[in-house]
Amino acid sequence: MSLPEAPLSPDVEEALRIARRGCDELLVEEEFARKLAKSRQTGVPLRIKLGLDPTAPDIHLGHTVVLNKMRQLQDLGHNVIFLIGDFTATIGDPSGRNSTRPPLTREQIEANAQTYYAQASMVLDPARTEIRYNSEWCDPLGARGIIQLASRYTVARMMEREDFTKRFKGGVPISVHEFLYPLLQGYDSVALSSDLELGGTDQKFNLLVGRELQKEYGQAPQCVLTMPLLEGLDGVEKMSKSKGNYIGISETPDSMFGKLMSISDTLMWRYFELLSFRSLDDIAALRAETGNGRNPRDAKVMLAQEIITRFHSKQAAQDALASFEARFRDGAMPEDMPEVSVAGAPIGILRLLREAGLVASSSEAQRNLEQGGVRVDGSRVDDKSLQLAAGTYVLQVGKRKFARVNLGA
Numbered sequence: 001m002s003l004p005e006a007p008l009s010p011d012v013e014e015a016l017r018i019a020r021r022g023c024d025e026l027l028v029e030e031e032f033a034r035k036l037a038k039s040r041q042t043g044v045p046l047r048i049k050l051g052l053d054p055t056a057p058d059i060h061l062g063h064t065v066v067l068n069k070m071r072q073l074q075d076l077g078h079n080v081i082f083l084i085g086d087f088t089a090t091i092g093d094p095s096g097r098n099s100t101r102p103p104l105t106r107e108q109i110e111a112n113a114q115t116y117y118a119q120a121s122m123v124l125d126p127a128r129t130e131i132r133y134n135s136e137w138c139d140p141l142g143a144r145g146i147i148q149l150a151s152r153y154t155v156a157r158m159m160e161r162e163d164f165t166k167r168f169k170g171g172v173p174i175s176v177h178e179f180l181y182p183l184l185q186g187y188d189s190v191a192l193s194s195d196l197e198l199g200g201t202d203q204k205f206n207l208l209v210g211r212e213l214q215k216e217y218g219q220a221p222q223c224v225l226t227m228p229l230l231e232g233l234d235g236v237e238k239m240s241k242s243k244g245n246y247i248g249i250s251e252t253p254d255s256m257f258g259k260l261m262s263i264s265d266t267l268m269w270r271y272f273e274l275l276s277f278r279s280l281d282d283i284a285a286l287r288a289e290t291g292n293g294r295n296p297r298d299a300k301v302m303l304a305q306e307i308i309t310r311f312h313s314k315q316a317a318q319d320a321l322a323s324f325e326a327r328f329r330d331g332a333m334p335e336d337m338p339e340v341s342v343a344g345a346p347i348g349i350l351r352l353l354r355e356a357g358l359v360a361s362s363s364e365a366q367r368n369l370e371q372g373g374v375r376v377d378g379s380r381v382d383d384k385s386l387q388l389a390a391g392t393y394v395l396q397v398g399k400r401k402f403a404r405v406n407l408g409a
Helices: 010-020 029-042 061-075 106-120 135-150 162-169 177-192 201-216 253-262 265-275 280-291 296-311 314-327 349-355 362-370
Strands: 025-027 047-052 079-084 129-133 196-200 223-227 339-342 374-376 391-397 401-407
Touching: 010 029, 010 061, 025 029, 025 201, 029 223, 047 061, 047 177, 061 079, 061 196, 061 223, 061 265, 079 106, 079 177, 106 129, 129 135, 135 177, 177 201, 196 201, 201 223, 253 296, 253 314, 253 391, 265 280, 265 296, 280 296, 296 314, 339 349, 349 362, 349 374, 349 391, 362 374
Parallel strands: 047 079, 047 196, 079 129, 196 223, 339 401
Antiparallel strands: 025 223, 374 391, 391 401
16 A cells, blocks of 8 residues: 655654654654655544553653653654553563563553553653553454464564574574564554554564554555663663663652762763753753863753653752752762672672772671761661662762762672
């Protein structure tokens, strides 16, 4: 099914510019331009889909990279569909995996899904968002329907997927049910008549399966827009709750502020690019100012306040800044504090202080703890049994000893 040619008006060109900002790929851009032009001519908004499996109850800033793009397209007048993969979550997404992912139970899925849309509504406009669950059309398929769906895609095409290929060559088992995940995610696009599907770069294969299945079912194929995966606080691994390097959008303002201030000055610009609503020109100007001597801390404070204002309020952002500054007033946090990598998470606070080089012994660590001289991300710690999960922390002993610790598993 081909789309009619239509001239690209300034409005369409602007919509394309907004869609391209920060994205990794827009496939196929010429088709998407024609879809935008047709939508402009007919007044019929595009159907834009984002699917998330409720694998954990919390949405973090990494998820908002693609949610922000959805909101931008929503503000252009298009229909956005927030799809909760309650059926596909029972299979388990194999994307980026080197082993079979355990499926979630129905109870886990339902518990997680309850909070997903409420949190997504902190980014999307709930009044203009269509929320769907893919069990609506996947459950009725039954065994016959799933077999018929599987007949529309070949094993050779499925094995083009990089993680499947690596596992097969490495002798790592691939369960047959894992082939069903991209097929069913692709079938979501058929069921919803999607014009554009968004996802992270790790979802590219799945999104393209949807495009091919739409052709099989006689629909105009959706375009695909992939967004980069946001690095977590450690600046290495992608942001993930399981890795402990995340910032949840429902965390307290103080917690969000402390974590954002703990990221490196280099990673800060990556966060600006993918999370800030500032114009690219404004970000470039701010980066030039820091290159010419302005304290990078100023830019980091701006970023933290922008994000906290978005998910809480402007007053909450101001209060978080005041609280953060008060915690470090007596011993200003140095800009060039040493960075240390420590493995073994979860790890006890006494051992972590020792391995970070902030104390010479566990007894010295305990003594500082008892005297109120130990802080983690600016908050005083007095529990010697405290265990810290993987993540990035600013540790302080006394008024002058600091370290930014990247704690890994």
